Amino acid sequence: MATRVRPGNKRCAVIGGSGFLGRHLVEKLLDKGYTVSVFDIRQSYELPGVTFHLGDLCDPQALAPALRDVSLVFHCASPAPGSDNRALFETVNIKGTRTVIQACAEAGVQKLVLTSSASVVFEGTDIKNGGEDLPYAKKPIDYYTETKIEQEKLVLAACDKEKGFLTVAIRPHGIFGPRDPQLVPILVDTARRGKMKFIIGDGTNLVDFTFVENVVHGHILAAERLRADSPICGKPYHITNDEPVRFWDFMSDVLVGLGYAAPRYHLPYTLVYGLALLLWLLALILRPLVSIKPTFTPMRVALAGTHHYYSCERAKQDMGYKPVVGLKEGIARTVQSYPHLRQGA
Ligand SMILES: NC(=O)C1=CN([C@@H]2O[C@H](COP(=O)(O)OP(=O)(O)OC[C@H]3O[C@@H](n4cnc5c(N)ncnc54)[C@H](O)[C@@H]3O)[C@@H](O)[C@H]2O)C=CC1
Numbered sequence: 001m002a003t004r005v006r007p008g009n010k011r012c013a014v015i016g017g018s019g020f021l022g023r024h025l026v027e028k029l030l031d032k033g034y035t036v037s038v039f040d041i042r043q044s045y046e047l048p049g050v051t052f053h054l055g056d057l058c059d060p061q062a063l064a065p066a067l068r069d070v071s072l073v074f075h076c077a078s079p080a081p082g083s084d085n086r087a088l089f090e091t092v093n094i095k096g097t098r099t100v101i102q103a104c105a106e107a108g109v110q111k112l113v114l115t116s117s118a119s120v121v122f123e124g125t126d127i128k129n130g131g132e133d134l135p136y137a138k139k140p141i142d143y144y145t146e147t148k149i150e151q152e153k154l155v156l157a158a159c160d161k162e163k164g165f166l167t168v169a170i171r172p173h174g175i176f177g178p179r180d181p182q183l184v185p186i187l188v189d190t191a192r193r194g195k196m197k198f199i200i201g202d203g204t205n206l207v208d209f210t211f212v213e214n215v216v217h218g219h220i221l222a223a224e225r226l227r228a229d230s231p232i233c234g235k236p237y238h239i240t241n242d243e244p245v246r247f248w249d250f251m252s253d254v255l256v257g258l259g260y261a262a263p264r265y266h267l268p269y270t271l272v273y274g275l276a277l278l279l280w281l282l283a284l285i286l287r288p289l290v291s292i293k294p295t296f297t298p299m300r301v302a303l304a305g306t307h308h309y310y311s312c313e314r315a316k317q318d319m320g321y322k323p324v325v326g327l328k329e330g331i332a333r334t335v336q337s338y339p340h341l342r343q344g345a
Protein backbone atom coordinates (compact mmCIF):
# COMPACT_ATOMS: atom_id res chain seq x y z
CA MET A 1 0.00 0.00 0.00
CA ALA A 2 1.38 3.43 -1.01
CA THR A 3 1.40 6.46 1.29
CA ARG A 4 -2.06 8.02 1.40
CA VAL A 5 -2.54 11.02 -0.82
CA ARG A 6 -3.28 14.21 1.18
CA PRO A 7 -7.03 14.04 1.93
CA GLY A 8 -9.08 16.76 0.32
CA ASN A 9 -6.56 17.54 -2.42
CA LYS A 10 -8.42 18.63 -5.55
CA ARG A 11 -6.84 16.13 -7.93
CA CYS A 12 -9.09 13.41 -9.21
CA ALA A 13 -9.16 10.79 -11.94
CA VAL A 14 -12.07 9.90 -14.21
CA ILE A 15 -11.81 6.40 -15.67
CA GLY A 16 -13.95 6.43 -18.81
CA GLY A 17 -13.60 10.24 -18.97
CA SER A 18 -13.72 10.30 -22.78
CA GLY A 19 -17.27 8.92 -22.79
CA PHE A 20 -20.64 10.67 -22.70
CA LEU A 21 -21.13 10.83 -18.93
CA GLY A 22 -17.37 10.96 -18.26
CA ARG A 23 -16.84 14.12 -20.29
CA HIS A 24 -19.79 15.93 -18.66
CA LEU A 25 -18.36 14.92 -15.27
CA VAL A 26 -14.89 16.19 -16.21
CA GLU A 27 -16.32 19.55 -17.34
CA LYS A 28 -18.18 20.03 -14.05
CA LEU A 29 -15.16 18.99 -11.98
CA LEU A 30 -13.05 21.59 -13.77
CA ASP A 31 -15.72 24.24 -13.06
CA LYS A 32 -15.46 23.28 -9.39
CA GLY A 33 -11.70 23.78 -9.30
CA TYR A 34 -10.48 20.17 -9.59
CA THR A 35 -7.58 19.11 -11.77
CA VAL A 36 -8.47 15.96 -13.63
CA SER A 37 -6.64 12.92 -15.00
CA VAL A 38 -8.71 11.10 -17.60
CA PHE A 39 -8.02 7.42 -18.15
CA ASP A 40 -9.64 5.86 -21.21
CA ILE A 41 -8.89 3.65 -24.20
CA ARG A 42 -9.48 6.67 -26.44
CA GLN A 43 -9.16 10.47 -26.32
CA SER A 44 -12.24 12.28 -27.64
CA TYR A 45 -11.47 15.95 -26.75
CA GLU A 46 -8.90 18.29 -25.22
CA LEU A 47 -9.45 20.70 -22.31
CA PRO A 48 -7.12 22.86 -20.21
CA GLY A 49 -6.68 21.30 -16.75
CA VAL A 50 -7.15 17.74 -18.05
CA THR A 51 -4.34 15.23 -18.55
CA PHE A 52 -5.18 12.22 -20.69
CA HIS A 53 -3.77 8.76 -19.98
CA LEU A 54 -4.60 6.27 -22.69
CA GLY A 55 -4.86 2.58 -21.81
CA ASP A 56 -7.06 -0.34 -20.93
CA LEU A 57 -8.31 -0.36 -17.35
CA CYS A 58 -7.50 -4.07 -17.14
CA ASP A 59 -3.82 -3.13 -17.28
CA PRO A 60 -2.50 -2.08 -13.83
CA GLN A 61 0.72 -0.65 -15.29
CA ALA A 62 -1.24 1.62 -17.60
CA LEU A 63 -3.53 2.76 -14.76
CA ALA A 64 -0.82 3.64 -12.22
CA PRO A 65 0.36 6.98 -13.75
CA ALA A 66 -3.26 8.22 -14.01
CA LEU A 67 -3.82 7.62 -10.28
CA ARG A 68 -0.60 9.21 -9.04
CA ASP A 69 -1.27 11.93 -6.37
CA VAL A 70 -5.01 11.50 -6.83
CA SER A 71 -7.27 11.24 -3.75
CA LEU A 72 -10.57 10.64 -5.58
CA VAL A 73 -11.39 8.32 -8.49
CA PHE A 74 -14.60 8.13 -10.54
CA HIS A 75 -15.01 4.86 -12.46
CA CYS A 76 -17.51 5.34 -15.28
CA ALA A 77 -15.99 3.15 -18.01
CA SER A 78 -17.93 0.27 -19.53
CA PRO A 79 -18.35 -1.41 -22.90
CA ALA A 80 -21.49 -0.13 -24.69
CA PRO A 81 -24.61 -1.78 -23.19
CA GLY A 82 -25.92 -2.73 -26.65
CA SER A 83 -23.00 -5.12 -27.26
CA ASP A 84 -23.55 -8.86 -26.80
CA ASN A 85 -19.87 -9.64 -26.28
CA ARG A 86 -19.99 -11.55 -23.00
CA ALA A 87 -16.20 -11.98 -22.76
CA LEU A 88 -15.65 -8.23 -23.18
CA PHE A 89 -18.19 -7.37 -20.45
CA GLU A 90 -16.63 -9.89 -18.07
CA THR A 91 -13.11 -8.70 -18.77
CA VAL A 92 -13.79 -4.98 -18.49
CA ASN A 93 -16.57 -4.77 -15.89
CA ILE A 94 -15.47 -7.57 -13.54
CA LYS A 95 -11.76 -8.26 -14.00
CA GLY A 96 -11.08 -4.61 -14.89
CA THR A 97 -12.92 -3.32 -11.83
CA ARG A 98 -10.83 -5.61 -9.58
CA THR A 99 -7.76 -4.09 -11.23
CA VAL A 100 -9.08 -0.56 -10.61
CA ILE A 101 -9.66 -1.31 -6.89
CA GLN A 102 -6.19 -2.79 -6.53
CA ALA A 103 -4.59 0.10 -8.41
CA CYS A 104 -6.42 2.60 -6.14
CA ALA A 105 -5.09 0.81 -3.05
CA GLU A 106 -1.55 0.83 -4.43
CA ALA A 107 -1.73 4.52 -5.33
CA GLY A 108 -3.11 5.56 -1.90
CA VAL A 109 -6.44 6.75 -3.35
CA GLN A 110 -9.02 7.41 -0.59
CA LYS A 111 -12.34 7.55 -2.42
CA LEU A 112 -13.80 5.55 -5.30
CA VAL A 113 -17.16 6.51 -6.85
CA LEU A 114 -18.56 3.90 -9.22
CA THR A 115 -21.12 4.57 -11.93
CA SER A 116 -23.35 1.54 -11.55
CA SER A 117 -26.86 1.34 -13.03
CA ALA A 118 -30.41 1.13 -11.69
CA SER A 119 -30.84 -1.80 -14.07
CA VAL A 120 -28.88 -4.06 -11.65
CA VAL A 121 -32.28 -4.86 -10.08
CA PHE A 122 -34.25 -5.02 -13.36
CA GLU A 123 -35.37 -8.45 -14.62
CA GLY A 124 -37.70 -7.32 -17.40
CA THR A 125 -40.77 -6.96 -15.18
CA ASP A 126 -42.37 -3.86 -13.65
CA ILE A 127 -40.49 -1.85 -10.99
CA LYS A 128 -42.49 1.02 -9.50
CA ASN A 129 -40.65 3.49 -7.26
CA GLY A 130 -38.04 0.79 -6.49
CA GLY A 131 -35.69 1.46 -3.58
CA GLU A 132 -32.05 0.42 -3.22
CA ASP A 133 -33.14 -2.46 -0.96
CA LEU A 134 -34.54 -4.39 -3.96
CA PRO A 135 -32.46 -7.55 -4.49
CA TYR A 136 -30.05 -7.74 -7.42
CA ALA A 137 -31.65 -9.32 -10.50
CA LYS A 138 -31.45 -13.11 -10.18
CA LYS A 139 -31.93 -13.48 -13.92
CA PRO A 140 -30.25 -10.39 -15.36
CA ILE A 141 -31.67 -9.49 -18.73
CA ASP A 142 -28.31 -9.32 -20.55
CA TYR A 143 -24.52 -9.62 -20.07
CA TYR A 144 -24.23 -5.88 -19.49
CA THR A 145 -26.56 -6.06 -16.47
CA GLU A 146 -25.03 -9.33 -15.23
CA THR A 147 -21.56 -7.79 -15.12
CA LYS A 148 -22.74 -4.42 -13.74
CA ILE A 149 -24.12 -6.38 -10.75
CA GLU A 150 -20.76 -8.07 -10.09
CA GLN A 151 -18.96 -4.76 -10.58
CA GLU A 152 -21.15 -2.97 -8.03
CA LYS A 153 -20.72 -5.79 -5.48
CA LEU A 154 -16.92 -5.63 -5.86
CA VAL A 155 -16.74 -1.87 -5.37
CA LEU A 156 -19.08 -1.76 -2.37
CA ALA A 157 -17.34 -4.70 -0.69
CA ALA A 158 -14.00 -2.90 -1.06
CA CYS A 159 -15.15 -0.06 1.24
CA ASP A 160 -12.85 -0.25 4.26
CA LYS A 161 -12.94 2.54 6.84
CA GLU A 162 -9.98 1.06 8.76
CA LYS A 163 -7.78 1.24 5.68
CA GLY A 164 -9.13 4.67 4.77
CA PHE A 165 -10.52 3.49 1.42
CA LEU A 166 -14.15 4.61 0.97
CA THR A 167 -16.49 3.59 -1.86
CA VAL A 168 -19.99 4.39 -3.05
CA ALA A 169 -22.03 3.39 -6.14
CA ILE A 170 -24.29 5.72 -8.11
CA ARG A 171 -27.13 4.03 -9.99
CA PRO A 172 -28.45 6.32 -12.73
CA HIS A 173 -31.17 5.34 -15.16
CA GLY A 174 -31.69 6.22 -18.83
CA ILE A 175 -29.11 8.99 -19.07
CA PHE A 176 -29.76 11.53 -21.83
CA GLY A 177 -28.39 14.91 -22.86
CA PRO A 178 -26.08 16.60 -25.37
CA ARG A 179 -23.48 14.26 -26.95
CA ASP A 180 -25.27 11.07 -25.82
CA PRO A 181 -24.11 8.43 -28.32
CA GLN A 182 -26.99 6.07 -27.63
CA LEU A 183 -30.52 7.06 -26.81
CA VAL A 184 -31.19 9.91 -29.28
CA PRO A 185 -29.02 8.55 -32.14
CA ILE A 186 -30.62 5.08 -31.90
CA LEU A 187 -34.08 6.60 -31.69
CA VAL A 188 -33.49 8.81 -34.75
CA ASP A 189 -31.91 5.96 -36.71
CA THR A 190 -34.96 3.78 -35.94
CA ALA A 191 -37.30 6.61 -37.00
CA ARG A 192 -35.35 7.22 -40.22
CA ARG A 193 -35.72 3.54 -41.06
CA GLY A 194 -39.49 3.87 -40.61
CA LYS A 195 -39.55 1.62 -37.53
CA MET A 196 -40.75 4.16 -34.93
CA LYS A 197 -44.44 3.95 -35.84
CA PHE A 198 -45.44 1.54 -33.10
CA ILE A 199 -46.04 1.80 -29.37
CA ILE A 200 -45.14 -1.44 -27.55
CA GLY A 201 -47.98 -2.20 -25.10
CA ASP A 202 -50.66 0.32 -24.06
CA GLY A 203 -48.15 3.18 -23.79
CA THR A 204 -48.86 4.01 -20.14
CA ASN A 205 -45.69 2.51 -18.61
CA LEU A 206 -43.65 4.95 -16.52
CA VAL A 207 -39.87 5.14 -16.75
CA ASP A 208 -37.04 7.30 -15.38
CA PHE A 209 -34.94 9.25 -17.85
CA THR A 210 -32.17 11.25 -16.21
CA PHE A 211 -30.59 14.38 -17.65
CA VAL A 212 -26.83 13.96 -17.68
CA GLU A 213 -26.16 17.04 -15.50
CA ASN A 214 -28.25 15.51 -12.71
CA VAL A 215 -26.20 12.33 -12.91
CA VAL A 216 -23.00 14.41 -12.70
CA HIS A 217 -24.42 16.33 -9.72
CA GLY A 218 -25.18 13.02 -7.92
CA HIS A 219 -21.62 11.77 -8.52
CA ILE A 220 -19.97 14.94 -7.20
CA LEU A 221 -22.25 15.14 -4.16
CA ALA A 222 -21.43 11.51 -3.35
CA ALA A 223 -17.69 12.16 -3.72
CA GLU A 224 -17.80 15.24 -1.50
CA ARG A 225 -19.97 13.56 1.17
CA LEU A 226 -17.89 10.36 1.24
CA ARG A 227 -16.19 10.44 4.65
CA ALA A 228 -15.61 7.72 7.25
CA ASP A 229 -18.44 9.09 9.44
CA SER A 230 -20.93 9.39 6.57
CA PRO A 231 -23.86 6.97 6.06
CA ILE A 232 -23.11 6.73 2.34
CA CYS A 233 -19.95 4.55 2.69
CA GLY A 234 -20.30 1.23 0.88
CA LYS A 235 -23.86 1.91 -0.31
CA PRO A 236 -25.63 2.22 -3.68
CA TYR A 237 -27.73 5.31 -4.55
CA HIS A 238 -30.37 5.80 -7.24
CA ILE A 239 -29.92 9.07 -9.07
CA THR A 240 -32.80 10.03 -11.36
CA ASN A 241 -34.69 13.11 -12.50
CA ASP A 242 -37.29 12.17 -9.87
CA GLU A 243 -39.98 12.74 -12.52
CA PRO A 244 -41.09 9.35 -13.90
CA VAL A 245 -42.55 9.84 -17.38
CA ARG A 246 -44.46 7.61 -19.81
CA PHE A 247 -41.75 5.92 -21.90
CA TRP A 248 -43.64 6.66 -25.12
CA ASP A 249 -44.32 10.31 -24.21
CA PHE A 250 -40.59 10.84 -23.67
CA MET A 251 -39.75 9.17 -27.01
CA SER A 252 -42.47 11.22 -28.74
CA ASP A 253 -41.23 14.51 -27.24
CA VAL A 254 -37.70 13.85 -28.50
CA LEU A 255 -38.89 12.67 -31.93
CA VAL A 256 -41.34 15.54 -32.44
CA GLY A 257 -38.72 18.03 -31.17
CA LEU A 258 -36.43 16.80 -33.95
CA GLY A 259 -39.17 16.95 -36.59
CA TYR A 260 -40.18 13.25 -36.76
CA ALA A 261 -43.65 11.80 -36.29
CA ALA A 262 -44.55 10.34 -32.88
CA PRO A 263 -45.33 6.58 -32.76
CA ARG A 264 -49.12 5.97 -33.01
CA TYR A 265 -50.07 2.31 -33.53
CA HIS A 266 -50.15 -0.13 -30.62
CA LEU A 267 -48.63 -3.63 -30.66
CA PRO A 268 -49.12 -6.19 -27.83
CA TYR A 269 -46.08 -6.35 -25.54
CA THR A 270 -45.90 -10.18 -25.41
CA LEU A 271 -45.98 -10.45 -29.21
CA VAL A 272 -43.11 -7.98 -29.68
CA TYR A 273 -41.09 -9.47 -26.83
CA GLY A 274 -41.55 -13.00 -28.28
CA LEU A 275 -40.46 -11.83 -31.75
CA ALA A 276 -37.42 -10.01 -30.31
CA LEU A 277 -36.42 -13.16 -28.43
CA LEU A 278 -36.76 -15.29 -31.58
CA LEU A 279 -34.69 -12.83 -33.59
CA TRP A 280 -32.04 -12.73 -30.87
CA LEU A 281 -31.81 -16.55 -30.88
CA LEU A 282 -31.62 -16.60 -34.68
CA ALA A 283 -28.84 -13.98 -34.63
CA LEU A 284 -26.97 -16.14 -32.09
CA ILE A 285 -27.29 -19.32 -34.17
CA LEU A 286 -26.33 -17.60 -37.44
CA ARG A 287 -23.48 -15.59 -35.89
CA PRO A 288 -20.69 -17.73 -37.45
CA LEU A 289 -22.18 -17.10 -40.92
CA VAL A 290 -23.73 -13.64 -40.83
CA SER A 291 -23.89 -10.71 -38.39
CA ILE A 292 -27.49 -9.63 -37.64
CA LYS A 293 -28.00 -6.60 -35.36
CA PRO A 294 -31.73 -6.44 -34.49
CA THR A 295 -33.10 -2.98 -33.55
CA PHE A 296 -35.61 -4.42 -31.12
CA THR A 297 -33.56 -6.59 -28.76
CA PRO A 298 -35.38 -8.31 -25.85
CA MET A 299 -33.67 -5.79 -23.51
CA ARG A 300 -34.95 -2.78 -25.47
CA VAL A 301 -38.46 -4.23 -25.75
CA ALA A 302 -38.53 -4.89 -21.99
CA LEU A 303 -37.30 -1.34 -21.32
CA ALA A 304 -39.88 0.10 -23.72
CA GLY A 305 -42.88 -1.88 -22.47
CA THR A 306 -42.61 -2.11 -18.67
CA HIS A 307 -42.66 0.29 -15.74
CA HIS A 308 -39.17 0.93 -14.37
CA TYR A 309 -38.78 3.91 -12.16
CA TYR A 310 -36.85 4.25 -8.94
CA SER A 311 -37.01 6.20 -5.71
CA CYS A 312 -34.10 8.54 -5.03
CA GLU A 313 -35.29 9.25 -1.48
CA ARG A 314 -32.09 7.75 -0.02
CA ALA A 315 -29.89 10.12 -2.05
CA LYS A 316 -32.07 13.05 -0.97
CA GLN A 317 -31.76 12.11 2.70
CA ASP A 318 -28.13 11.02 2.90
CA MET A 319 -26.52 13.49 0.53
CA GLY A 320 -29.03 16.28 -0.01
CA TYR A 321 -29.56 15.30 -3.66
CA LYS A 322 -32.08 17.27 -5.71
CA PRO A 323 -32.16 17.28 -9.53
CA VAL A 324 -30.68 20.50 -10.92
CA VAL A 325 -32.35 20.34 -14.36
CA GLY A 326 -36.02 19.40 -14.86
CA LEU A 327 -37.15 16.89 -17.49
CA LYS A 328 -38.78 19.44 -19.79
CA GLU A 329 -35.70 21.65 -19.86
CA GLY A 330 -33.44 18.60 -20.24
CA ILE A 331 -35.38 17.43 -23.29
CA ALA A 332 -35.32 20.93 -24.84
CA ARG A 333 -31.55 21.26 -24.32
CA THR A 334 -30.98 17.77 -25.72
CA VAL A 335 -33.10 18.31 -28.83
CA GLN A 336 -31.38 21.64 -29.48
CA SER A 337 -27.96 20.00 -29.29
CA TYR A 338 -28.61 17.62 -32.20
CA PRO A 339 -29.15 19.90 -35.25
CA HIS A 340 -27.56 17.23 -37.49
CA LEU A 341 -30.15 14.65 -36.42
CA ARG A 342 -33.17 16.78 -37.33
CA GLN A 343 -35.57 15.51 -39.98
CA GLY A 344 -34.22 16.64 -43.36
CA ALA A 345 -30.76 17.65 -42.05
N1 LIG B 1 -26.05 5.71 -20.72
C1 LIG B 1 -26.94 5.29 -19.83
O1 LIG B 1 -28.15 5.42 -20.00
C2 LIG B 1 -26.45 4.67 -18.55
C3 LIG B 1 -25.10 4.44 -18.32
N2 LIG B 1 -24.70 3.90 -17.12
C4 LIG B 1 -23.28 3.70 -16.85
O2 LIG B 1 -22.63 4.95 -16.99
C5 LIG B 1 -21.26 4.77 -17.37
C6 LIG B 1 -20.93 5.70 -18.51
O3 LIG B 1 -21.76 5.39 -19.61
P1 LIG B 1 -21.77 6.28 -20.92
O4 LIG B 1 -21.04 7.53 -20.69
O5 LIG B 1 -23.17 6.31 -21.38
O6 LIG B 1 -20.95 5.35 -21.92
P2 LIG B 1 -19.82 5.72 -22.99
O7 LIG B 1 -19.70 4.52 -23.87
O8 LIG B 1 -20.10 7.03 -23.63
O9 LIG B 1 -18.52 5.86 -22.10
C7 LIG B 1 -17.79 4.78 -21.61
C8 LIG B 1 -16.31 5.08 -21.74
O10 LIG B 1 -15.58 3.97 -21.21
C9 LIG B 1 -14.43 3.77 -22.03
N3 LIG B 1 -13.95 2.41 -21.90
C10 LIG B 1 -14.59 1.27 -22.29
N4 LIG B 1 -13.82 0.20 -22.04
C11 LIG B 1 -12.68 0.66 -21.48
C12 LIG B 1 -11.49 0.03 -21.01
N5 LIG B 1 -11.32 -1.28 -21.11
N6 LIG B 1 -10.52 0.80 -20.48
C13 LIG B 1 -10.67 2.16 -20.41
N7 LIG B 1 -11.76 2.81 -20.85
C14 LIG B 1 -12.75 2.06 -21.37
C15 LIG B 1 -14.93 4.08 -23.44
O11 LIG B 1 -13.86 4.35 -24.34
C16 LIG B 1 -15.84 5.27 -23.19
O12 LIG B 1 -15.16 6.49 -23.37
C17 LIG B 1 -21.12 3.28 -17.66
O13 LIG B 1 -20.54 2.65 -16.55
C18 LIG B 1 -22.55 2.79 -17.83
O14 LIG B 1 -22.67 1.44 -17.43
C19 LIG B 1 -25.59 3.59 -16.15
C20 LIG B 1 -26.93 3.81 -16.33
C21 LIG B 1 -27.47 4.34 -17.54
Ligand SMILES: CC(C)=CCC[C@@H](C)[C@H]1CC[C@H]2C3=C(CC[C@]12C)[C@@]1(C)CCC(=O)C[C@@H]1CC3
Nearest residue numbers: 081117119173174182183186187190300303304
Ligand atom coordinates in the same frame (compact mmCIF):
# COMPACT_ATOMS: atom_id res chain seq x y z
C1 LIG C 1 -37.73 1.08 -28.68
C2 LIG C 1 -36.58 1.88 -29.10
C3 LIG C 1 -35.96 1.58 -30.42
C4 LIG C 1 -36.14 2.84 -28.32
C5 LIG C 1 -34.90 3.62 -28.59
C6 LIG C 1 -34.33 4.17 -27.31
C7 LIG C 1 -33.45 3.15 -26.61
C8 LIG C 1 -32.17 3.02 -27.42
C9 LIG C 1 -33.19 3.62 -25.18
C10 LIG C 1 -34.49 3.67 -24.36
C11 LIG C 1 -34.14 3.31 -22.93
C12 LIG C 1 -32.64 3.35 -22.92
C13 LIG C 1 -31.88 2.75 -21.80
C14 LIG C 1 -30.56 2.30 -22.01
C15 LIG C 1 -29.95 2.33 -23.38
C16 LIG C 1 -30.77 3.08 -24.44
C17 LIG C 1 -32.25 2.79 -24.31
C18 LIG C 1 -32.53 1.31 -24.46
C19 LIG C 1 -29.78 1.61 -20.92
C20 LIG C 1 -29.87 0.12 -21.21
C21 LIG C 1 -28.31 2.03 -20.92
C22 LIG C 1 -27.51 1.35 -19.86
C23 LIG C 1 -28.18 1.22 -18.53
O1 LIG C 1 -27.51 1.08 -17.54
C24 LIG C 1 -29.65 1.19 -18.44
C25 LIG C 1 -30.31 2.01 -19.53
C26 LIG C 1 -31.82 1.89 -19.44
C27 LIG C 1 -32.51 2.74 -20.46
